[in-house]
Amino acid sequence: MNRRTFLASVVALLLGGWRWRSSPLSLDIYIVPGGGYPYELPPLPYPYEALEPYIDAQTMRVHHQGHHATYVSNLNKALAELPAFQSLALEELLTQLDKLPSSHRTTVRNHGGGHWNHTFFWPLLTPKPQSPSSALQKQISAAFGSWDAFRGQLLDAAARHFGSGWAWLVKTPSGQLQITTTPNQDNPLMPYAEVRGKPILGIDVWEHAYYLKYQNKRTEYLSAIWNIINWEKVEALLG
Numbered sequence: 001m002n003r004r005t006f007l008a009s010v011v012a013l014l015l016g017g018w019r020w021r022s023s024p025l026s027l028d029i030y031i032v033p034g035g036g037y038p039y040e041l042p043p044l045p046y047p048y049e050a051l052e053p054y055i056d057a058q059t060m061r062v063h064h065q066g067h068h069a070t071y072v073s074n075l076n077k078a079l080a081e082l083p084a085f086q087s088l089a090l091e092e093l094l095t096q097l098d099k100l101p102s103s104h105r106t107t108v109r110n111h112g113g114g115h116w117n118h119t120f121f122w123p124l125l126t127p128k129p130q131s132p133s134s135a136l137q138k139q140i141s142a143a144f145g146s147w148d149a150f151r152g153q154l155l156d157a158a159a160r161h162f163g164s165g166w167a168w169l170v171k172t173p174s175g176q177l178q179i180t181t182t183p184n185q186d187n188p189l190m191p192y193a194e195v196r197g198k199p200i201l202g203i204d205v206w207e208h209a210y211y212l213k214y215q216n217k218r219t220e221y222l223s224a225i226w227n228i229i230n231w232e233k234v235e236a237l238l239g
């Protein structure tokens with residue numbers, strides 16, 4: 001490789017990194033339907049009581065009508081004051097939070113993140129417990145050693161995460177599968193995430209997701225929620 005081709009390679013690498021950081025279009029993940037302001041609370045894809053006995057109806061009602069609705073409302077209030085950003089899809093906002101005015105960045109980060117994360121989360125749960133397909137198990141096992149190792153690593157990360165946040169299975173831009181956690185309502189789309197990429201599975205570990213039924217026993221909630229993960233949806237996201 002001569003000096004010229006070497007420099008061209010360096011520039012291409014830098015541009016690739018720049019595109020990933022600045023362009024949400026490299027992400028094949030648009031979860032929030034319709035996109036753009038004003039956002040609406042999406043209906044749950046099942047009744048509030050459908051996830052019993054794993055997650056109780058009251059928790060689901062408060063979580064959806066209380067917490068999620070508040071994220072939507074506060075995101076809309078922030079965007080009402082940011083007309084230049086109203087036409088962006090939510091994913092575009094979240095991947096480019098660093099471009100928002102500092103006066104509104106934290107609100108969009110918290111409430112836009114809250115809206116995206118919960119819109120992503122609800123369809124990842126199913127009232128009809130299902131087994132992961134052998135193809136999905138094979139794909140996951142290739143990345144983590146075995147299905148049980150994957151389960152152990154994900155639930156352990158979720159259990160150990162300090163305070164409020166989320167545990168994720170993420171597909172990185174290079175195609176690797178990784179487990180990570182984010183604080184508060186951050187997610188792997190955001191420029192602040194330790195592991196950035198396409199979320200494949202997210203588990204809400206805020207106390208509001210389990211406290212009414214499980215109180216401080218987060219590990220019991222995690223064992224329960226494992227029974228109602230929609231593996232068909234996970235497989236579809238994995239692609």
Ligand SMILES: [Fe+2]
Pocket residue numbers: 063067118204206208209
């Ligand atoms: Fe939540």
